[in-house]
Amino acid sequence: MTPLKDNQDVASFLVTKHTTWKGKYKRVFSIGTHGITTYNPDCLEITNRWLYADIFGLVSPKNINTNQNYDFTLLMRKDKKMDSMKFSSEYKSYILTEAFKYRNVFAEKPKEIFRFQAYKHHWSGTRLPIVLEVGPCSLEQLDPSTHTLLATYPYCDIQGILPVRDVPGGFVLAVGGYSRLHMFSNAMDHQVIINKMLECGSLTLNISIKVLSTTITLDDYHYQRFGKYSGDQHQTSLSEFMVHKVNPARYIEPMRRTLCLSDTCLLERDPQTYSVVCLRPLCDVFAIVRDPDHPQKFSIEYLNGQVRTYLAGERDALLASLVDGVRSAGQRDVHVRMSGTPRAYRLGPLHQPVDEETESNHLRLFQNPGRKSRSEVIERFNANVGYSGLIYSVSQDARPLLWLFLTWDLVSPFILLYYHISVLSLRHISKIR
Structure with a gap:
């Protein structure tokens, strides 16, 4: 091997x-x-x-x-x-x-690389020069100078492609479950880009990307770019916090933003113009990471696997408001962690619960951990079982779990790791009792 x-x-x-x-x-x-x-x-x-x-x-x-x-x-x-x-x-x-x-x-490198000079329509109304690379599974947005990857649009997340009738070579990607719009333009090769995306999606993933017959205007894009959350009822702030967004791929220094909480969304606004830079549904938040070493740093993990990092002077007040808002929006599994979710331990995407077999296997790991350490067993369990508890009926597998937690020697530095990972296991014990 x-x-x-x-x-x-x-x-x-x-x-x-x-x-x-x-x-x-x-x-x-x-x-x-x-x-x-x-x-x-x-x-x-x-x-x-x-x-x-x-x-x-x-x-x-x-x-x-x-x-x-x-x-x-x-x-x-x-x-x-x-x-x-x-x-x-x-x-x-x-x-x-x-x-x-x-x-x-890979052993067999891509025979051709499909890159095109294009423009991305920015939240400020300006057009930014970019490079679009049509990959086997996603459309990738690159920095035109360094070819650093700035953003990825997986074909499996694209709900449709819409032409823009009053922008030469303009087209819009509707992405994600709420049809977030991203607009690009290339006057010469826009149809080549779209056709190549359709070809790669079909050849590599066996999926069909829809190209809608309806067209939109530039004004339509600006009014509807946040999809189903474009209305004022989703963007009216209940609380606001000054933060600095950390994104080394785009900004050398952290960028000043106003982080706003509405009834349904988390918004980033530009503090000078108050324009909405970015919007995410609160129900799409998976977990919040409170950095144990930096007193202002925290990250938000989303169900699609993306992570956004910020610095805030009022970090704990912000996190308390955010947890309340996310739970009010229906995401009961949100929790605050001291380190990022170990994605390698999670057997599937974050937006779908694991199946019964996976849940049972992770319960049995407590009985027979093999060469796995205690901390790894708990990390794997917490990565696959939601914060709100077990989903499936596994009472026979669960009985030994209580005994193991009561007999394991936790009076050690391990208890700190156990506490930091989450209080999830204690919730499970109370359910098992």
Whole structure:
């Protein structure tokens, strides 16, 4: 088995592996910084791993039907020959999107790179020069000078593409569950960009991106750019805090912003013009990270996996208001952490709860942790089980959990880690009782 030196898993998913001799069985499919690893979901022991330098790609079946749309094949080098392994998952689009972020270090490099000079229409009303790269799984926005990645628009999150009739070469992407609009323009190649996106989405992910027949105007874009949250009822502030946004890819120094809470949304406003720079639904907040070392620093983790970091003089007052607002908006699982959610431990996207089998396996880890440390067992459990508690009926698996928590020696530095990770496990114990 090829060693993956210094590899750190960054995203994991529960998949089904298809073989001719053992049939179908579950595996954890993890995308890492240097390669791909599979694990046995029962004990989380490594079963296979490949360096990206030995991976030729991940492909979807060409002739698909409803049952095959979850299938994908990993192509890799084995004994100097090309080999393949077949998997399936309802989260295929997310798996391939994560894996293709490392496409430039695959054994087979992309034959062509589709980059186009374009403009992004800014919240201030100006047009900013950018570079658009049409990737296998997403449209990527790059800095025109350094080609630093600024933003990614995964094809699986794009609800539709709309032409802009009064802007030459203008088109809008409606992204996310609430149709957030992003507007670009390229007078010469806009149709080439759109066609290439449709081609890549179909070829790599087996998905169809809708190109709507209706057109919009530039004014329509400005009035509706926050989709279903464009109305005043969603943008009227209940409380406001001065913050500095930390984003090294875009700003050398933290950018001053006014962070506003409405009944339904979290807004960033420009303190000079009071224009809305960015808007997020409160129900899309997954967790809040309160930095233990920096007295003003905190981060907000969203259900789509994105993270935004800020500095605030009134940090704790802001976090208290934010937690109340998010819970009032219906997101009962929001919680405050001392470190970021370990995405490598989460077996699926944040916006979907894990299945019953995953929940049961993580309960059984307390009985049989194997080589896993106590802290890792708890971290894995908290990464997969929501803050509000267990979802499925697992009373038989849960009975030993109470005994383990009562008998484990927590009077040590470990108790601090246990407290910092979350009070989730204590909530589970009270439910089990």
